[in-house]
Amino acid sequence: MKPLLLLLPLGAVLALEFPDESSESDEHNDGQTSQPNPPTDVQSDNPNRPKCPQHWFTSYRPQGVWCIRLGLTTMEYQGAKAECGTYGGVLTGIQNSWERWLIAQEAVRQTLYYNIHIGGVWLGAQRNFNNESFYWTDGHTTGTEGIKWGPGQPDNDRTNGPENCLQLIALSPGYWNNPGKYSGFRTGDIEDYWCHKKEPATRLFACGMKGPPEN
């Protein structure tokens, strides 16, 4: 196992999910791409509450337990959506800042394993036909608390047609010296993007599915 960088006051939760991996890094963040602080609404790790199956994170949403799983993919949006289906899920929306932070941290963990410093995570969202706004497609996520736009986003840049999908940008601390398009982004920032493009080239899906009932 490659040592994990960064992570986590979320240690308890992740330790449950990945019992054979340890976090041991003191990697320092620079100013520009520093990781967002864990939100203050960090979830309690009450052992009496139901948990999602192995390989899935557990989020206790007001509307019920929601399970979240990330993986690397070679796919564009439609393919990533189908890939979630093979796990029994759908591309997930983001309910709150805790989930956004979780997805960003896990995306960074999975890409850093391959020494990759930037990845784009397909989310379960589509642009409304009749206006510029987006809706969550997973049938569970509500509201806009989970959205934090990257600089200048959403811009619906029409270079390749309308940007009807959303991706979350995951930048590792080592990305600081990259002068590319995403240099102004912070890990976990979201942008509207073309569903058929793969940029950044390293892609991930974020799947969601309903978890066990609370009682």
Ligand SMILES: *[C@@H]1O[C@H](CO)[C@@H](O)[C@H](O)[C@H]1NC(C)=O
């Ligand atoms: C955009 O369109 C959707 C679907 O018709 C609608 O539900 C939503 O309220 C609209 N949003 C705005 C900001 O007008």
Ligand SMILES: [Ca+2]
């Ligand atoms: Ca955009």
